[in-house]
Amino acid sequence: MLKGNKRWLYIAVPIFFFWFFGQIDKLGISIIQTDPDFLNDLGMNGPDKNAKIGFITFIFTIAYAVSNLFWGVIIDKLGARKTAIMGLFIWTLTMVFAGLATTYEMFIASRIVLGLGEGMMIPVCGKFISSWFNERELGRAQSSWLAGNYLGPASGAVILTLVIASFHWQAAFFTLAAFNLLIVIPMFVFLTRDTPEEHPRLEKSELSYIRQKSGNEAAKPKQSFVQDYRYWIVWFGMLMSSFLFFGISIWLPTYLVEAKSFSREAMTGITSLSWLFALGFVLINGFLADKTKRPSLLATILFSMTAIFLTAAIFASNPVIAGVCMGLAMGTQGGVFHLSNLFIVKFSTPETAGRAAGLMGFTNILGGFSSYIMGWMRDASGGDFGPSIVMLIVSASLGFIAYLFTLRKEAEEVRAENTPPNGVVI
Template sequence: MIQNNKRWLYVALPIFFFWFFGQIDKMGISIIQTDQEFLNALGLTGDDRSAKIGLITFVFTISYALSNLFWGVIIDKLGARQTAILGLAVWTVTMIMAGLSTTYEMFLISRIILGLGEGMMIPVSGKFISNWFNRRELGKAQASWITGNYLGPALGALILVFIISTLHWQAAFFILAGFNLFINIPMFLFLTRNTPEEHPRVGKDELEYIRMTDFQDEAPTRSFTHDFRYWVVWFGMLVASFLFFGISIWLPTYLSEGRGFAQEGMKNITSISWLFALVFVLISGYLSDKTRRPSLMATVLFGITALFLAYAIMAPNAIIAGLCMGLAMGAQGGVFHLSNLFIVKFSTPETAGRAAGLMGFTNIMGGFSSYIMGWLRDASGGSFSSSIIMLIVASILGLLAYLFTLKKEAADCRVYNQTAERIG
């Protein structure tokens, strides 16, 4: 069993930790920005405090999104393994730089460089998955690394609150640099290779399975740029990024300042919210393989997001409101998973890096969301209501976009079912 499933050890495991620690690096700022010592040290005070906090994520996501475009091309030429090691080295340096920051401007520069380094995460993962896994197991393969995407921040919220409360906010960045240096980089160095053909421990039987195709998993015969469904998914990811970053970056602040939670309550609900996202990812991975209706699932998830956000505004109980925000974030985690599944579905192993890089560019909207939410909060005297209404409108736009894919998906599903019945 293990003999013919080494791809799960040599590729899925490193990518899991790649995202586990990478997301703590990326999303941990949502916890750190609630620490008063951090805010005072960087001068994040005054009437424009929320806008300045939002700008931290804005500059990160702008550089993250733009770098996705060139990383996609580089990965297709250089290879996923070498690119991952290079990016991880950049992360390590930027974490140290962030911990040493004494001014707001210096910290912003560290986040810009971090965005440039982390911009290869989606293209690297898409390239590895495309090269190492049979097309019939894409849902499970994608879920294996996207699990790290949400489990990392779920546990990271607990870890960072503990580090900040017992040590200092600067220690959090130094410890995160150590995780990359002593765990992530060695795993990519010693476990991974760009393709299974290059790996000395992958057997002939496993390689034949990885490369096997049949009627239900034929690779695309045309460029992904010519498939209108790819562009619908691309727009859906613009909306999902706007929603996900807007909720996740501001959730701890919303809980502590908007709903009056103490640090313990804020930490627990933030952690649970990331676990909600993980649950949605796992369910989406299973149902996408089972039903072959991922577009329908994405449509439903956008609708669920709008409903949870609406109830978060109306709920008088702080705990219920906080959980509704977490569930809305979790539903967008499911959309994110489905979108990355579409990347591999609509591309070939040769173009997967470029398809993922273009899709990763959509993260640029997360920066706008974070900044606009901060600006709206300042303009509303500290209230989050106008910001959440903006997110509800975005959810509806995502739902409407996916409606255009349902007819084609239903037809493809009928053809698949009829073919399956004839064969067996």
């Protein structure tokens, strides 16, 4: 069954779980911060309560974004496998430290180190995908591991809610540390290698397929990704996407509980559903990107859908409809994130994929500002989410406008690819 397809086992499976548990580590805080004991134990109360909550994600994403810059260089030097194992050990230790935190300052320190450790996730996966998969299956390869990006938080919302209800908030962090130590690290040690040429159990026929190039691809001139203006448009789009994604995902559980009066159980259900929406958009866009060869057009449509869903959430009188619209808005940005990672591979070479992904990962810095600004705006407006959502709509509109400038060249490339040497379009 695996003959000729072992790359999916050796690479896609480990990085699926890499993101599955990594995203629970990163975004599970959105569930944990709704626990009153967690807030009281670490002193997050008073008139600046929401700003303090937002600062947790703000400081994490600052460290996460900055570390993307140096992790990209490290990956190109050491390889994706060693870098992944190193980062996994770092963030496993931070989960233990977070569970032992007794003050707000100690917990903030744990989030800084977690951000530094997890900053290698995007560059590592960009490097693996660039090295291990044929150019014709990049969309599917990306979506296979990005599925973990959304299934993780969807499952994590349920897991963390149950752990906190059964034990306490500290146990949530110890559980996450155990998952990394017992599941993810062994997968990278025993299954992965930096390149398919290094793997002792890969057949020559599969290696030949991975390295096969299309005639059009082989004829393309080699240029640095920094010389392609579309890379920088995608980079700006990722800035907006990070602002939107972190702003919605971090505050969604609180929005449901405090603004829409959902019970904790109902909040968990809507939150998990929202992550499944994101997974759906990832899978659909992975298929459509390979099928249509128009990822820029797809990203343009997704940004417009985000603005529409956020607007609907503001005007919806029914709490369930408002919550679902917020979840759908978050889901569309999951699709944008997937397409952005596809662009990393498209605009770079296997030798520069780590740096291209690292620079793209730096855009997460704006996600931290989003979570903090939304918290500050809530404090300033007496807990109202309205002004924050309007700010998110503006961000989605900017992303939509940016991608419009990529559509013409993308259409020309598709036409050229479908035109044989005799000039007859097929």
